[in-house]
Amino acid sequence: MANDSTHPDIPRHGDPAILARLFGWCTLTVLAAFLINNVLVVGFGYSGTQAFLSGAAPSGWVHVVLYVVAIAVAVAVVLHDRTISLRWDAHRIHMFNVYLIRALFWAVFLIGITDATIAFMRAEDLIRPLLGSTTAQLFSRPSWIGSWVHIPLIVIAFGIAMVTRTLGFFWLAFLIVIAELLIVISRFVFSYEQALMGDLVRYWYAALFLFSSAYTLFDEGHVRVDVLYAGFGRTTRGIVNGIGTILLGMTTTWVVLAVGFGGKQSIINAPITSFEISQAGPFGLYTKYQMAAFIGLFAITMLIQFVSYFLQAVADKRDEPGFREIMQPSAH
Structure with a gap:
């Protein structure tokens, strides 16, 4: 090696060690998405994921997309070099x-x-x-x-x-x-x-x-x-x-x-x-x-x-x- x-x-x-690395990197990228979402909610008045999930604010799809992108980034990092x-x-x-x-x-x-x-x-x-x-x-x-x-x-x-x-x-x-x-x-x-x-x-x-x-x-x-x-x-x-x-x-x-x-x-x-x-x-x-x-x-x-x-x-x-x-x- x-x-x-x-x-x-x-x-x-x-x-x-795909699963262990995927879990670790997903944790990090989801953390990043969580912090970005917090900035959007507090600093720019976005509705947040809870409002989106309850159907109160359809525009909250932005937050969900961030988490999807975060997981995709983690998968890409892990699969780039297994x-x-x-x-x-x-x-x-x-x-x-x-x-x-x-x-x-x-x-x-x-x-x-x-x-x-x-x-x-x-x-x-x-x-x-x-x-x-x-x-x-x-x-x-x-x-x-x-x-x-x-x-x-x-x-x-x-x-x-x-x-x-x-x-x-x-x-x-x-x-x-x-x-x-x-x-x-x-x-x-x-x-x-x-x-x-x-x-x-x-x-x-x-x-x-x-x-x-x-x-x-x-x-x-x-x-x-x-x-x-x-x-x-x-x-x-x-x-x-x-x-x-x-x-x-x-x-x-x-x-x-x-x-x-x-x-x-x-x-x-x-x-x-x-x-x-x-x-x-x-x-x-x-x-x-x-x-x-x-x-x-x-x-x-x-x-x-x-x-x-x-x-x-x-x-x-x-x-x-x-x-x-x-x-x-x-x-x-």
Whole structure:
């Protein structure tokens, strides 16, 4: 079997595994169709699949077509080269997820620093003398900040993520510690505190916790409480992990996505569309709506990683070459 030169330990081709790969890629493409449909419903006023299925809105055929196209794309990807190995598919899905998470970390870093600077300047009334009253009013509007400051920074973050390979977990944790230290020093030494300081810590900590979960799954870093699993062989573990991924992991993420993006007034869509801000004080960060989005992004990145994990589990069950040894804890 041929190996990719940049990843010599991962066999690129192997025995066909059509059903497992089709299930994995259908999950990913249906996820993409689901997110596009959510944008159409929330951003452009489309009726949604539920209205179409109930017969209330015939124009909802657009949503159904999207799902049909999504499944067709998945079938085309799988049948294009039937000999692609499960481990290679799992690897490239994981690497895409790594890029996505890396971009999200850069986004929260850039937005956190920028928003904290803007909030400080607003608190100390520095924007008005520097940029004028009109601009100062713009910087007090969450919708303007979100559209003209946050979104460009997110685009920049995805660009940076293409040229750097650092994930940023440790750096973001370090920044959280520094931010907490600055709060302590400013409060107890200088008797100075602003709402932005606590907001920044919560914003970064939420990102650290939610965005690192998918990569932790890749490294088997989540707590695993078991009685029998430690004594299973590789193929038996593959069966257990594959079934558990579908019944527990993927099901949970789909529930989060369905509830979080279930209409314009859902717990994720509503804060995002209104650019909801913190009520901690008049000069806090304008990032509360993003923290609602973090829940959806957590489910998305976890679902992508669960697809990779499932394909690896099936490969383990088939005892395919390229198994990745992971140091397991001695006690469970």
